[in-house]
Amino acid sequence: MPLHVGLLGSVISVVFVLLLALVFRWMFRVPRQLPYEVAQIRRTVNQLRTVVVPVVRALSSERAVELACRLAQPQQAKIVLVHVVEVPLSLPLDAAMPLQRAAGDEAIAVGVTICETHELASDGVTIPARSAWEGILRVARERHADLIVLGLDAKMRRPGEELSRNVAQVVRRASCEVLVDRPAAAVMEHVQPAS
Amino acid sequence: MAQPEEAGVLRRDVTVWGSFMWGYADVGADIYTALGLVAGAAMGATPVAFAVAGIVYLLVGLAYTELASSYPVAGGGQYFTLRGLGDVWGFVCGAALLLDYTIDISLFAVSSSGYFNFFLPALGVHIQSFAVTIGPFVGVNLLWLAETLAIIGFLVAINYVGIRISSRINEVLGVVAIIGQVVIVVFGFVFAWDPHLVLLQIQFQFPTMHKFMYGSSLAIISFVGLESISQVSQETRRPATIVPRTSISLVLNVLIFALAFSVLGMGLLPWQVLGAHPGDPIAIVAQKIPIIGAIAAPMTALIGGVIVLISSNSGVMSASRLTYSMSTFHLLPEWFSAVHPRYHTPYRTIIVFSGVAVVQAILAFLTSQAMGTLANMYAFGATFGYLLVFVSLIVLRFKDPYTPRPYRMPFNIMLGRPEDGGQRVAFPVLAVIGFLGVGTILFEVILTHAIGRIAGPAWVLVMLLIYYIYRRRAGLPPWRALPRNWEQAQRETLRDAEEFELLAEYEAALADKAAREGQQA
Numbered sequence: 171m172p173l174h175v176g177l178l179g180s181v182i183s184v185v186f187v188l189l190l191a192l193v194f195r196w197m198f199r200v201p202r203q204l205p206y207e208v209a210q211i212r213r214t215v216n217q218l219r220t221v222v223v224p225v226v227r228a229l230s231s232e233r234a235v236e237l238a239c240r241l242a243q244p245q246q247a248k249i250v251l252v253h254v255v256e257v258p259l260s261l262p263l264d265a266a267m268p269l270q271r272a273a274g275d276e277a278i279a280v281g282v283t284i285c286e287t288h289e290l291a292s293d294g295v296t297i298p299a300r301s302a303w304e305g306i307l308r309v310a311r312e313r314h315a316d317l318i319v320l321g322l323d324a325k326m327r328r329p330g331e332e333l334s335r336n337v338a339q340v341v342r343r344a345s346c347e348v349l350v351d352r353p354a355a356a357v358m359e360h361v362q363p364a365s
Numbered sequence: 366m367a368q369p370e371e372a373g374v375l376r377r378d379v380t381v382w383g384s385f386m387w388g389y390a391d392v393g394a395d396i397y398t399a400l401g402l403v404a405g406a407a408m409g410a411t412p413v414a415f416a417v418a419g420i421v422y423l424l425v426g427l428a429y430t431e432l433a434s435s436y437p438v439a440g441g442g443q444y445f446t447l448r449g450l451g452d453v454w455g456f457v458c459g460a461a462l463l464l465d466y467t468i469d470i471s472l473f474a475v476s477s478s479g480y481f482n483f484f485l486p487a488l489g490v491h492i493q494s495f496a497v498t499i500g501p502f503v504g505v506n507l508l509w510l511a512e513t514l515a516i517i518g519f520l521v522a523i524n525y526v527g528i529r530i531s532s533r534i535n536e537v538l539g540v541v542a543i544i545g546q547v548v549i550v551v552f553g554f555v556f557a558w559d560p561h562l563v564l565l566q567i568q569f570q571f572p573t574m575h576k577f578m579y580g581s582s583l584a585i586i587s588f589v590g591l592e593s594i595s596q597v598s599q600e601t602r603r604p605a606t607i608v609p610r611t612s613i614s615l616v617l618n619v620l621i622f623a624l625a626f627s628v629l630g631m632g633l634l635p636w637q638v639l640g641a642h643p644g645d646p647i648a649i650v651a652q653k654i655p656i657i658g659a660i661a662a663p664m665t666a667l668i669g670g671v672i673v674l675i676s677s678n679s680g681v682m683s684a685s686r687l688t689y690s691m692s693t694f695h696l697l698p699e700w701f702s703a704v705h706p707r708y709h710t711p712y713r714t715i716i717v718f719s720g721v722a723v724v725q726a727i728l729a730f731l732t733s734q735a736m737g738t739l740a741n742m743y744a745f746g747a748t749f750g751y752l753l754v755f756v757s758l759i760v761l762r763f764k765d766p767y768t769p770r771p772y773r774m775p776f777n778i779m780l781g782r783p784e785d786g787g788q789r790v791a792f793p794v795l796a797v798i799g800f801l802g803v804g805t806i807l808f809e810v811i812l813t814h815a816i817g818r819i820a821g822p823a824w825v826l827v828m829l830l831i832y833y834i835y836r837r838r839a840g841l842p843p844w845r846a847l848p849r850n851w852e853q854a855q856r857e858t859l860r861d862a863e864e865f866e867l868l869a870e871y872e873a874a875l876a877d878k879a880a881r882e883g884q885q886a
């Protein structure tokens with residue numbers, strides 16, 4: 171008996187097989203599993219409530235504030251701008267250091283302006299400490315910071331060091347997450363390390 | 366209480382394919398029995414009846430996908446209802462679904478041995494010669510009964526040993542069954558299908574509304590079994606990621622196969638022929654196909670035997686895991702929750718409820734229509750359980766908006782104002798439509814299924830009595846829900862499932878909730 175091939179039946183068969191193939195293909199393309207640490211990072215970025223940004227009069231600080239604002243903007247997190255007045259051991263901790271405080275106020279004012287551009291609430295804090303990293307960590311602890319954003323200033327590095335001492339100590343000792351912002355190589359070329 | 370050395374955890378062994386096949390094993394076999402029954406009732410509108418039931422099934426599937434991926438624990442519909450509506454309704458839902466699972470074991474064991482009996486004449490054995498009269502019971506087929514009991518015993522043994530073995534059996538046999546079905550559908554449509562016959566039957570052989578309702582209520586039988594994926598989600602790797610994919614794939618696959626077989630059947634044969642062969646409609650369809658027609662009947666019998674065997678296996682698995690879950694939540698005695706120290710399987714529930722299936726099979730063989738008797742109750746348990754699942758889904762959206770939902774039923778209305786300190790809730794419109802659809806089919810079942818409308822509610826009432834006695838003896842309130850720390854349970858579930866992203870999301874949602882409550886205080 172000669173075989174008769176039905177056109178509509180053939181079309182239905184092709185559609186049937188294609189549909190099944192598409193369904194199975196979709197089913198087997200399971201997204202990669204996120205390890206716990208990675209999953210935590212993805213979620214914590216979305217859950218930022220308080221971001222601490224140490225500021226000095228430098229472009230690296232402005233970059234750090236800008237980065238912090240962009241991270242904070244979706245969930246309207248608060249930005250805490252910290253300027254630490256480093257008091258030498260030869261002076262009492264409450265010594266008046268007007269020039270340093272004025273420089274700090276100036277740096278904080280620049281940071282507040284950046285925050286206002288992003289319509290974010292910000293706090294400026296100027297505190298004395300024996301070293302900058304101690305002051306940064308103290309403020310982060312008191313304000314229950316979720317993140318500290320540090321701008322990497324090439325001028326503050328010593329030859330042979332990848333990070334400045336303050337950045338290295340904050341990265342090592344902070345209990346919250348720390349983000350270090352290093353500009354791209356092209357930008358770095360304009361800034362020579364301190365000798 | 367279970368002894369400490371016995372209380373264990375179910376292992377996460379089931380892969381993507383394994384999860385899919387647990388569902389397919391249960392649902393895939395249904396079309397082998399439903400096509401003839403539906404054709405006998407819905408006549409020329411058989412494909413339409415399947416499509417109508419398929420729409421309801423699609424909604425049930427979406428609801429299960431959301432709940433099973435959000436709460437990936439053993440128990441399925443019973444667990445969702447327990448969380449949404451409390452202990453009593455959780456138990457009622459569990460009892461209804463347990464009826465289905467035990468029938469699943471017995472019905473498909475009977476059916477599987479029936480398919481294998483197709484080969485007996487070639488060995489010179491005639492199955493009818495083993496029919497005897499025992500007292501008032503006429504035509505009790507002892508060989509068929511013995512085969513059925515042997516199949517149930519075999520399935521109990523492999524499930525007792527561990528899911529890795531039984532899951533692999535499902536996976537291998539499922540592949541064989543799917544390939545066989547695809548071959549029949551493709552060859553049938555290309556070489557034998559007549560579209561004019563389909564149109565003629567729809568146009569001139571459309572049933573009355575009453576018959577159509579009966580047919581569509583029977584058609585829902587061909588979609589029962591999606592629950593199995595939820596049941597095995599506690600043993601599935603990364604369930605929140607995998608279960609939505611396997612559930613939706615299963616829903617689409619079964620819909621495609623059911624519509625394909627019904628349209629193909631109506632394009633090969635008049636509905637009267639299909640209706641006259643409720644036992645082997647797919648084999649009758651396959652016989653009409655050129656080229657493979659000569660071997661189609663034995664091949665279909667073999668595939669039918671295989672697929673209903675794995676469906677029966679799925680019933681053993683689901684019944685045991687459901688009762689394991691119920692005993693864990695003090696809805697059944699804790700004795701059931703013991704996990705085998707070596708095989709890590711809920712061995713007591715496997716033995717006890719497979720035993721119930723054995724009793725059902727024996728009683729069914731004492732009637733003149735063994736398969737018909739069992740099938741009559743099948744739809745009641747499923748539709749009743751599904752109804753409660755839809756209610757639970759809606760309630761849980763309000764009671765527990767914090768649990769991350771990797772999949773959410775589409776078409777929601779956002780309620781609540783977060784600026785006033787409240788949590789936004791997505792009200793599921795499709796769940797309401799699904800509730801009405803399943804409610805309509807349950808109404809049809811009660812209206813038209815003579816045995817189901819009596820035996821189904823009777824089973825639930827008897828189980829409710831057992832629940833009441835157990836709770837009283839255990840000093841637990843029978844009609845009140847026990848206090849439970851669902852938040853901690855959800856944390857542990859997500860951590861155990863290694864769904865870390867969802868865990869972090871859940872923790873954040875709970876922290877927001879705590880902050881809001883703190884502000885209000």
